[in-house]
Amino acid sequence: MKIEVKKLPKSRVEIEVTLEKSEIKPYYDRTLSDLSRTVEMKGFRPGKVPRETVEKTLGRPKILVEAAERSVEELYPKIVVEKNLEIIGRPEIEIKKADEDEFFWRAKASVLPEIKLADYKDIAKSEEKKKVSVEKKEIDDSIDYLQKSRAEIKDADRPAELGDLVEVDFEGRVAGVKLEGSQSKNHPAVLGEGKLIPGFEDELAGLKVGEEKDFSVQAPADYWEQNLRGKKIDFHVKVIKVRERKLLDLNDEFAKKLGHFENLENLKSSVNEGLLVEKQEKEKERRRAAIVEKVAVSSSMDLPELLVDEEIKKMVHELSHTVERNGLKLEDYLAHVKKSADDLHKEFRQEAEKRVRVALVMREVARCEQVKISDEELDSKTQEILRTVPPEDQKKIDIADLKVYANGILRNQKVFEILESY
CATH class of the missing domain: 3.30.70.1050 (Trigger factor ribosome-binding domain)
Structure with missing residues (x-):
């Protein structure tokens, strides 16, 4: 032979x-x-x-x-x-x-490609670990959120004012043509928070329940929906509910109602600690990503088209899932943004190549560092993941595939810990 x-x-x-x-x-x-x-x-x-x-x-x-x-x-x-x-x-x-x-x-x-790995140890050492701190305004904003979330809410028999919670039915048009996705029933909004397109909430102030109004707003140049940027959008709205919020006083009693806090200062201290931990975690994730991305860019490899194509499919699936959560089908979304499936694949290719490079580099660093996963670690992680799945769906899971997935998570975790140690 x-x-x-x-x-x-x-x-x-x-x-x-x-x-x-x-x-x-x-x-x-x-x-x-x-x-x-x-x-x-x-x-x-x-x-x-x-x-x-x-x-x-x-x-x-x-x-x-x-x-x-x-x-x-x-x-x-x-x-x-x-x-x-x-x-x-x-x-x-x-x-x-x-x-x-x-x-x-x-x-x-x-x-799998042959990889000429960059000096990941030197790259890890050179990536600065930034110090994080919590500003007073951040603590105040968090306390303000807690105060608003605990507010007493009741229906208001008066015109809507800034700070009120309202529910409206609305429909949007551009040049007389109804916009897909610009209609909603009982849509909630807090007047003054600026969560809706600029100018929309201002137009609702002064309206009572049952009143209707026609008005126009200009979509900003950086509006999230590209094909509407800079365009005038005509809205017809009807107010369904107006509710006012009565904020509780910020004092020791307020703090005690939230949990095991002796006073308001104790609550603020707890908020400060929570924000600090959150910022430290974000900085750790930022540094991890920065290190591995620099290693990936500096390493040489011939990317397999198969892996890039598979990653593009995953990205399309992620987008489809996101779009469906908003009540649309992917085909309808693509028609709305005037793109084809091929356009989407071309747009995703660069990011897909980046993801594949990072995954391959992580695997190669693990090989170089002789990262090992014990049977006990793998079983524990597998069970941890399995517990997040509803009991009725657990029987559908291939345990062998789940263990491969769990192994990848553990391997990457150990690689990150190694990189952070330099």
């Missing part, structure tokens, strides 16, 4: 296998024997068809092709292991020749 492995661009390999006449006979005989047991022919009981009859009926060329396919199924996995190939995805198989004198077949597959 002759085996030749060639490297192809984009982290692919080509495996060519040639079997001589003497090597073909065992595959042919086994294939013929299996066919005599499985093929159904008139006049013979199942499994009792003579080999000679099968051979005559089906013809040697057809049996030879099946024998060649059997040789692929048996030899391909062995060659992958023998040649130490890190195959990803399914191979493309071509049987080029299958006769009595020679089998010749070719397999092409993507492999």
Whole structure:
């Protein structure tokens, strides 16, 4: 048997296998024997068809092709292991020749790339760990949020004022054409918070329950929806509810109502500690991402198209899930933003390549640092993830796949801890 492995661009390999006449006979005989047991022919009981009859009926060329396919199924996995190939995805198989004198077949597959890793230790050392602190305004804003969230709310029989909670039905149009996604029923808003398009909340002030109003606002130049930037949007609104909030006084009694706080200062101290921990965690995540992204950019590798394409599919799925949570289908969203699926794939490619580079670098650092995951760690993490899944859905989960996922999480965690130590 002759085996030749060639490297192809984009982290692919080509495996060519040639079997001589003497090597073909065992595959042919086994294939013929299996066919005599499985093929159904008139006049013979199942499994009792003579080999000679099968051979005559089906013809040697057809049996030879099946024998060649059997040789692929048996030899391909062995060659992958023998040649130490890190195959990803399914191979493309071509049987080029299958006769009595020679089998010749070719397999092409993507492999994990060879990575020339950048000096990740030096990059980690050079990435500054920024000091974080909490400003007084941040504490005040958090206390203000707590105060508003505990406010007493009741219906108001008067025109809406700044600070009121209102519910409105509205519809938006541009140049007389109804906008998709710009209609809502019982839409909540707090007047003055600026959560809606600029100018919208101001127009609601002074309206009572049941009153309707037509007005126009100009979408800002940096509006989140690109195709509406700078355009005049005409709205028709009807006020459904007006509710006023009565804020509780900020004092020791307020603090005690929130939990185990002795006084207001104790509450502010707790808020300060919470904000500090949150900022420290964000800084840790920022530094981790900065380190690994710099390592990824500075390392050289030939990205497999297969991994990039798979990552793009994941990103499209993530977008689809987000869009569906807002009551739209992905097709409708794309039509609204005037983009095709191909446009989306092209837009996502650069980010997908970045994600793949980062994932491959993390894997390579783990290999260099000889990161190991114990069975106890893996079982514990697997169970931790499983507990987040509703009981009725747990039976649908492939535990082997879940363990692979858990292993990746643990491996990356250990890699980050190693990078942070430099």
